[in-house]
Each structure stands twice: as structure tokens, then as C-alpha cells.
Amino acid sequence: MSAKTLTQADLTSLVSDILAADKRVVAPSLVGIGPLEHIEYRPLHKAEDMVLDRGLPKRSIKEMFFPPTEVVFRWKQKKSDVAIDEIPTTFQQTVVIGALPCDAAAPGIVDRVMNWDYRDELWNGRREATTIVAMACDGGDKSCFCTAVGLGPESSKGADLLLTPVKAGYHVDVLTPKGEELVSKYSKRFGEAKSADEAKKYQEAARKKVEGNLSFDAPKMRAWLEGNFENEYWRTIALRCHGCGTCATMCPTCHCFDIVDENEGVLAGERRRNWDTCQTGKFTLHGSGHNPRHDQNARFRQRVTHKFAIYPGKFGEILCTGCGRCQRQCPGGMDLLEILGDIARMAGGAA
Amino acid sequence: MKALQELARKLLEDKTVSVVIGYEEGPHGVRPAFITKPDQADRLIFDPRCVHNLATFLSPRRSHLVTLGKKAVVVKGCDARAVAGLVRETQIKREDVVVIGVRCGGVTGDPMGDGKLTEKNVAPRCAVCDVREPKLADHLVGELPPAPPTPKGPDMVAKLDAMTPEERWAFWQKELERCVRCHACREVCPMCFCERCIADKSMPQWIESSAHPRANLSWQMTRVLHMAGRCVGCGECVRACPANIPLGLILKKVAAVVEERYGYRVSDDPSVPAPIGTYRLDDKQEFIL
Numbered sequence: 001m002s003a004k005t006l007t008q009a010d011l012t013s014l015v016s017d018i019l020a021a022d023k024r025v026v027a028p029s030l031v032g033i034g035p036l037e038h039i040e041y042r043p044l045h046k047a048e049d050m051v052l053d054r055g056l057p058k059r060s061i062k063e064m065f066f067p068p069t070e071v072v073f074r075w076k077q078k079k080s081d082v083a084i085d086e087i088p089t090t091f092q093q094t095v096v097i098g099a100l101p102c103d104a105a106a107p108g109i110v111d112r113v114m115n116w117d118y119r120d121e122l123w124n125g126r127r128e129a130t131t132i133v134a135m136a137c138d139g140g141d142k143s144c145f146c147t148a149v150g151l152g153p154e155s156s157k158g159a160d161l162l163l164t165p166v167k168a169g170y171h172v173d174v175l176t177p178k179g180e181e182l183v184s185k186y187s188k189r190f191g192e193a194k195s196a197d198e199a200k201k202y203q204e205a206a207r208k209k210v211e212g213n214l215s216f217d218a219p220k221m222r223a224w225l226e227g228n229f230e231n232e233y234w235r236t237i238a239l240r241c242h243g244c245g246t247c248a249t250m251c252p253t254c255h256c257f258d259i260v261d262e263n264e265g266v267l268a269g270e271r272r273r274n275w276d277t278c279q280t281g282k283f284t285l286h287g288s289g290h291n292p293r294h295d296q297n298a299r300f301r302q303r304v305t306h307k308f309a310i311y312p313g314k315f316g317e318i319l320c321t322g323c324g325r326c327q328r329q330c331p332g333g334m335d336l337l338e339i340l341g342d343i344a345r346m347a348g349g350a351a
Numbered sequence: 352m353k354a355l356q357e358l359a360r361k362l363l364e365d366k367t368v369s370v371v372i373g374y375e376e377g378p379h380g381v382r383p384a385f386i387t388k389p390d391q392a393d394r395l396i397f398d399p400r401c402v403h404n405l406a407t408f409l410s411p412r413r414s415h416l417v418t419l420g421k422k423a424v425v426v427k428g429c430d431a432r433a434v435a436g437l438v439r440e441t442q443i444k445r446e447d448v449v450v451i452g453v454r455c456g457g458v459t460g461d462p463m464g465d466g467k468l469t470e471k472n473v474a475p476r477c478a479v480c481d482v483r484e485p486k487l488a489d490h491l492v493g494e495l496p497p498a499p500p501t502p503k504g505p506d507m508v509a510k511l512d513a514m515t516p517e518e519r520w521a522f523w524q525k526e527l528e529r530c531v532r533c534h535a536c537r538e539v540c541p542m543c544f545c546e547r548c549i550a551d552k553s554m555p556q557w558i559e560s561s562a563h564p565r566a567n568l569s570w571q572m573t574r575v576l577h578m579a580g581r582c583v584g585c586g587e588c589v590r591a592c593p594a595n596i597p598l599g600l601i602l603k604k605v606a607a608v609v610e611e612r613y614g615y616r617v618s619d620d621p622s623v624p625a626p627i628g629t630y631r632l633d634d635k636q637e638f639i640l
Contacts, residue, residue: 031529033597034505034507035460035471035475036589036597038595058594068531068532069532069563143379238415239383239415239416239419240382240383240384240385240408242407244533244535244539245534245538246533246535246591262561274532275531275532275533275562277533296415297415327379329593331591333377333379333380333382333383335379337378
């Protein structure tokens with residue numbers, strides 16, 4: 001692993017260089033009007049649209065690998081025959097710039113399920129075409145809990161390069177062959193590393209800021225969840241939950257989808273997959289009318305159990321990066337930090 | 352706050368209700384509270400961070416709340432319109448809910464903020480508020496605080512009205528293309544109480560569920576038309592939207608059209624009929640050829 005330095009001006013030039021080479025650059029940029037203006041990860045038209053100083057984008061990076069809707073294949077009917085048009089599974093080379101560590105780590109966690117019993121070509125195609133340049137975080141706000149799930153504001157998990165803000169611009173850790181390729185291709189933009197100590201101090205201060213928000217013993221939490229499906233605790237867990245699924249929409253690791261067929265005219269159509277979430281009643285509604293997750297309490301239990309017991313049991317990783325969006329943006333005020341804290345106390349693993 | 356807490360305690364103690372839905376200080380700002388025991392009543396608060404429309408929790412669609420039993424609910428004047436709407440549209444019976452009205456000095460859009468009202472953070476609806484003292488209330492608590500500051504910024508509805516149809520079309524295309532079809536707008540809406548929403552019907556599929564421009568327009572226009580003369584303007588859909596789509600603008604416009612054509616403004620009196628459920632011989636009908 002090597003290190004470099006990148007000035008602010010060189011970062012802007014780097015983005016322009018990459019765009020000029022017909023690659024896609026995705027970075028936080030401004031979207032929306034008036035008081036609703038906010039930042040989202042968006043493909044850039046020009047380097048100047050990149051906004052790196054406004055913290056965490058409203059939604060996570062997941063939609064760059066798993067869009068809210070995508071065509072899986074198209075069909076055409078000809079008398080009794082159906083012709084299937086495959087969808088390309090190779091994608092334009094993309095560089096994500098400024099992904100915060102809680103976003104950069106997420107695709108690697110979701111890789112497990114996307115390569116489990118079936119190798120998801122669309123997900124993997126986008127993953128392979130993408131280089132992630134992560135940005136070390138300043139420690140976020142009171143809703144952040146990355147350190148509780150084994151990550152941190154300086155975590156390089158999932159990143160090909162990690163930028164850490166320093167006086168001269170950014171200290172750059174080159175972490176993977178993809179990262180090295182990017183640095184060598186645009187080597188004129190990168191200088192010799194000289195701010196490693198300064199970067200380390202920034203990272204330590206950030207970690208200190210977020211560490212106090214939440215901590216728990218993950219194996220103990222998993223054991224409690226596995227043994228307490230019928231616990232009284234769940235019965236009133238989600239009174240204030242509207243079942244709107246904003247937590248899942250925002251979440252960098254929630255990955256459930258629905259498959260639908262849509263006609264385009266009479267004899268042609270497309271099959272799509274669309275985001276879906278276990279927080280809605282429809283998600284588990286049977287054709288008979290029976291719903292095994294009959295109310296919002298049961299649905300919220302599912303969300304917590306899947307992330308902190310089922311997924312770790314199956315794939316060895318917690319399905320959460322501690323970005324805090326589910327708490328920050330919940331219109332009903334559901335608070336995953338509080339709930340995890342409660343469970344940690346019941347599980348005897350609170351620090 | 353003492354009066355609110357005392358009242359809630361009394362309602363629970365004498366078993367008038369089995370739950371009081373109000374606001375409390377959570378670990379990360381103000382949030383809805385469900386008080387079921389008299390000794391928890393001192394958790395209740397009210398301040399400018401209490402933006403949530405708690406009438407939403409009265410909707411019979413929320414099965415996990417129906418089982419809690421008879422409810423009292425804390426409402427601001429604007430939220431009281433949603434209680435009236437639910438009664439008017441026979442979703443709840445007026446006598447099945449105890450309405451605790453709070454006198455309001457305006458709210459911010461941010462329950463996690465510091466609660467200081469400014470021209471910048473005051474909720475847009477507070478600018479046109481004429482119900483700072485709720486009328487539909489069994490109990491009224493608190494002193495009337497000073498009026499909120501007037502929100503800053505241009506009148507976007509007027510701006511959109513001044514556009515050519517092509518410009519307006521382009522504006523909404525751009526805003527609605529961001530819709531991810533999560534339907535959070537519907538889920539948090541106090542007036543979206545259908546047991547089965549038209550957007551969830553698949554045989555036939557009236558509205559495609561995919562987040563592409565055609566389906567997004569079809570969904571949002573359907574919702575807006577179903578809201579005509581019914582939307583209480585609480586802004587919960589805007590607050591919940593994970594794409595920050597300015598749904599409030601189009602709902603405000605539709606409300607203005609309903610007022611112009613039918614002389615009806617969404618009322619906090621459940622006995623006032625809404626245009627969508629009434630027929631009058633003098634309804635304007637010049638648009639019928």
C-alpha cells in the first residue's frame with residue numbers, strides 16, 4: 001500500500017481528466033430546489049458540480065450499483081414465439097469520488113448475497129466497472145455509529161483510494177490494484193505523500209467524535225436476537241413507525257427488490273426489478289390474504305433481526321454500516337441507535 | 352407543559368383513554384410518544400420542534416395502534432384538520448378520540464434541530480396559519496405563543512403559475528424523475544387511509560410500480576388528484592420524501608383550485624362537507640360541453 005498527496009485543484013483536474021476520458025464520475029452534488037436543495041451521489045457533468053464539504057449525501061451510494069428500477073430483460077411476442085432481448089451486463093467505467101466510509105463499505109457487504117446462490121450479473125457488472133475513491137469522515141453527527149459495527153470514520157473497507165483532508169488538500173492512501181491503476185494513469189495529478197501524520201490526527205479526532213454514540217458486542221447481540229423472537233420487547237417496538245420504508249430507501253445495505261413485468265405496447269414488454277422493503281405490509285402479504293408479518297412491530301423486528309442476526313449468521317457480516325440515515329431521516333422518529341442500545345443491555349454486551 | 356402533562360395523567364388515570372399520543376424528547380430530538388401509564392405523562396412536551404402530524408396515528412390502517420384502544424391525541428391547529436378529515440370521511444368516530452389542542456407559535460421543519468424559529472427554518476404552512484388556537488379540541492392547553500416569523504424565499508406556486516406549460520412540464524419532469532416510488536408520501540399521510548391503495552393493485556396494474564418518468568408522473572398525479580379538497584397541508588409527505596420532491600407545491604396549487612371553484616378550504620369542522628363528497632346544483636359546470 002502506498003500513499004500520495006492530492007491538492008484541491010488537482011482533485012478538480014483529476015475529475016475533469018476522467019470525464020474527458022469518457023468515463024463516468026459519480027460524486028456528491030446538489031439536487032432539488034429552494035429549501036429542499038440537498039446533496040446526492042450523482043453522475044457529474046463537470047468537475048465543479050462536485051460538493052465535498054456538506055457531509056453525508058441524503059441517500060446512500062447503493063443506487064449506483066442497484067438502481068431504484070432497472071430492466072432485467074425485454075421480450076417481444078411473435079405469434080406463439082417469444083423472443084428475449086438480453087440486457088448488457090457490462091457498464092461504463094465509473095469512478096465514485098467522495099464516498100464516505102459508511103457508504104464505501106456497503107457494496108462489499110452486499111456482494112455476499114449478490115454472489116450467494118446466484119451470481120447477480122447486473123450488480124457485479126457495475127461493481128467491476130467502478131473504482132471507489134472514499135473520503136475520510138470528520139466524525140459526522142450524533143446519529144452516526146460506524147464504530148459500533150466495526151467500521152469507522154477512517155475505515156478503508158471497500159475503498160480503492162482513501163482521501164483524508166489535510167491542509168494541503170488530501171492525503172491519499174492507495175489501497176487496491178484498481179486504486180493503483182487510477183493513480184498511475186493520472187499520475188501527474190498526484191504528488192509525493194507528505195501529510196501522513198496530519199491525516200492520522202484527523203482520523204483519530206474523527207473516531208473520538210463518533211465512538212461515544214453507540215457500542216455493543218455483536219456476537220452477544222446476535223445470540224440475543226436469535227433467542228428472543230417472541231420477546232415482549234418487540235410488541236411495542238414500532239408504535240411510531242409509519243411503515244414508509246424511508247429507512248430502507250436510504251440504507252446503503254438494504255437490497256430487497258420486487259420483480260415486475262411491464263408491457264410496452266401489446267406484444268412487447270420488459271421485466272424490471274424495483275426496490276422493495278420489508279417495512280411495508282405488502283412485502284409479505286400472501287395471496288390468501290394472510291400476512292405472516294401482521295403489523296409494524298413484526299416488520300421492524302424483521303429489519304433489526306435481518307441486519308444483526310440473519311445476515312451475520314449466513315454471511316459473517318453485519319448488514320449495517322452505521323451511517324445513521326435510518327434514524328436521521330425517519331419521519332416517525334424511530335431510533336435504531338436506541339433500539340440497539342436496549343438490545344445490547346438485554347444481551348449483556350453494552351460497553 | 353405542566354397543563355398538558357396533568358391532563359394526560361388524568362385521562363389515563365380515570366381510564367378515559369388508554370393511550371395519549373403526544374410528543375417527547377427522544378435521544379435524537381423530538382418524536383411522537385405513546386403514553387399508556389399515568390406516571391409516564393411527564394414525558395410529554397410541546398415546542399417548535401413538534402412538526403409531526405400525530406393525527407396520522409389515528410388512521411385505522413395502522414393495525415398495531417388500533418389494538419392500543421381509545422386514544423387521546425395532541426394536535427396543533429393544522430393537525431386538527433386531519434382529525435376532522437378522518438371523522439368527515441368516516442374513518443374514525445369523533446367520540447372515539449379525545450383531542451388535546453395545543454396553542455402553537457409555529458414549528459420548524461426539523462425535529463432534531465435546536466427549536467429556534469427563524470425565517471429560514473419555519474415550516475411553510477405556518478406563514479398562512481389562521482388556526483394557531485385549534486378549534487376542534489376537547490381540551491385546549493398552553494398559552495398562545497407569539498406568531499412565527501414569515502418564511503423567506505419566493506412564492507414558488509406563483510412562480511410556477513407564471514411559467515409557460517412547457518416550462519412547467521420541464522420543471523415537474525425534472526423533479527419527479529427523482530421519485531424512487533417508495534410511497535413514503537402515502538404512508539405518512541393522514542388522509543391516505545385506503546385499505547388497498549390503487550398503486551398497490553396489480554390486476555389490473557393501474558399504476559406501474561417502477562420508478563421511471565411515466566410511472567412516477569402517473570403515481571404522483573393520481574395521489575395529488577385524490578388529495579384535492581382533502582389534503583390538510585401538514586407537509587408530512589414532503590418531510591418523509593427521500594428525494595426531497597416539492598410535493599407541497601402541487602398540493603398547494605390543487606388546494607387553491609378547489610377553493611376557487613368550490614369556495615371550500617379544508618376545514619377543521621367535520622360537519623362541513625368536502626366538495627369531493629357533495630353535489631350542489633350551483634356547482635360550476637361550464638367545462639362540461
